[in-house]
Amino acid sequence: MTQTRRHLRLVTDSPASQASQEVEVRFTPTAALGARPHRPLNSFRWVGSGRLHISPQGILVTARSATLLGPRPTERFIRAAQIHDVYREANAVQVHLRGPRHPYFRFWAQDAAEAARIVALLPTPHTIEFETSLEEAPARTSWLKPLAWLVALLLALSLMAALAWLSGFLKAERRSVPALVARSAPPAVIVPPAPRVAPEDGLRARMDLVKYDERVQALRVEFDMAFESLMEGKVTQAAFIEQLQQWQLPQWGLLELEIRRTRAPPGSVQESADEHILATINNWQLALRSYADDLHNGRRVADTFEYLRRADLQRSAAARLLQSLEQPVNGHTEKTP
Numbered sequence: 001m002t003q004t005r006r007h008l009r010l011v012t013d014s015p016a017s018q019a020s021q022e023v024e025v026r027f028t029p030t031a032a033l034g035a036r037p038h039r040p041l042n043s044f045r046w047v048g049s050g051r052l053h054i055s056p057q058g059i060l061v062t063a064r065s066a067t068l069l070g071p072r073p074t075e076r077f078i079r080a081a082q083i084h085d086v087y088r089e090a091n092a093v094q095v096h097l098r099g100p101r102h103p104y105f106r107f108w109a110q111d112a113a114e115a116a117r118i119v120a121l122l123p124t125p126h127t128i129e130f131e132t133s134l135e136e137a138p139a140r141t142s143w144l145k146p147l148a149w150l151v152a153l154l155l156a157l158s159l160m161a162a163l164a165w166l167s168g169f170l171k172a173e174r175r176s177v178p179a180l181v182a183r184s185a186p187p188a189v190i191v192p193p194a195p196r197v198a199p200e201d202g203l204r205a206r207m208d209l210v211k212y213d214e215r216v217q218a219l220r221v222e223f224d225m226a227f228e229s230l231m232e233g234k235v236t237q238a239a240f241i242e243q244l245q246q247w248q249l250p251q252w253g254l255l256e257l258e259i260r261r262t263r264a265p266p267g268s269v270q271e272s273a274d275e276h277i278l279a280t281i282n283n284w285q286l287a288l289r290s291y292a293d294d295l296h297n298g299r300r301v302a303d304t305f306e307y308l309r310r311a312d313l314q315r316s317a318a319a320r321l322l323q324s325l326e327q328p329v330n331g332h333t334e335k336t337p
Contacts, residue, residue: 020055023118025107027063029092040066042105043097047071050107054121056080059095061105080123088129091115095122197269202325205270208262209322212277215255216315219284223248237295244292249285256281269325276318283311 027046040047048071050063058079064071084096093115094106109115119127197205226248230240259278264270287307 020053021121022051022053023109023114023121025050025052025109025118027105027107029108043101043103044074044076044105046074046105052107052118054118054123056123058082058123083122083124085126085128086119086122086124088115088119088127090130093119095124197325201265201268201270204264205268205273206322206325208259208264208270208277209273209318209325212255212259212274213315213318213322216277216280216284219248219251219255222251223288241292241296244288249288252281252285252288256285269321273318273321276314276321279314280311280318283307283314287311 026049027040027042028048029041044061044063045066046061046063047066048064050061053060053062058077061076061078063074063076065074078095078097082097082099084098086096087094090112091109091114092106093109094104097103097105109118116129119129226235226240226243229235230237235243256278259274259281262270262274264274284307290307
């Protein structure tokens with residue numbers, strides 16, 4: 001059975017201790033060198049190999065500090081007055097410092113003799129030494145489990161964000177054309193209740209609102225189908241522009257001409273209804289011309305959204321006018337035939 005010899009001795013000043021000396025040490029025990037990651041056995045997170053520059057004034061420690069991004073070089077000077085006491089166990093040395101949190105650091109020398117020589121150089125009078133070689137316990141890694149889970153979660157989130165960005169980028173490249181974003185619902189247009197309207201005027205206004213709104217809706221559906229084909233790559237950008245210019249815009253022009261030929265009586269409800277429908281058509285014409293021109297010249301689509309927003313506002317106003325005309329008047333309701 002191995003005998004353990006323990007003694008507490010007072011280190012006196014000697015010529016060797018008066019001179020500054022530099023020694024090589026390691027802050028990671030041999031048993032933990034093959035286990036990564038391991039817990040730093042000190043208050044300063046020093047790991048791996050390092051150097052101690054020992055002088056009567058204190059210790060200059062040159063080491064590597066463990067961080068989430070890996071070991072980073074660091075230096076720290078510990079004044080002699082900060083050292084409380086020193087413990088040595090064979091080739092392991094632990095230095096306790098003064099402070100509210102009882103800081104300490106531990107290092108290993110090449111062998112017990114080298115560790116004893118380093119202890120003799122340290123500027124402290126209180127030293128406890130064990131001469132027997134103690135077996136180094138394997139470094140425990142349970143303390144790192146919460147941190148490891150956190151790092152893994154952050155990496156997973158970063159990977160998901162990168163994949164989402166890459167997916168959107170490739171999708172935008174495949175389309176090679178600025179897409180029309182979903183438009184938010186236009187603000188409500190308040191149309192004051194119609195005054196007492198002559199039955200003939202109200203009937204003509206309702207007929208125009210119903211008939212032309214159906215035509216407007218049909219043209220909107222045609223545009224949506226053509227735009228969807230463009231987004232899915234079924235038609236080329238040039239073919240889409242040609243369809244807007246050769247088919248869509250002429251139909252909107254014919255619808256505009258038909259309304260202008262109506263010649264509603266000035267000041268009538270029918271005239272107000274036709275103006276809302278005409279404004280809807282004109283804004284659609286401006287939107288299609290602007291969109292085709294921007295695509296043809298490779299510009300960013302911008303004005304198109306504003307024209308479509310205005311068209312929706314005018315169409316909403318027409319719908320509210322139709323609703324007001326279908327309210328009960330003089331005790332009965334007149335419906336559009």
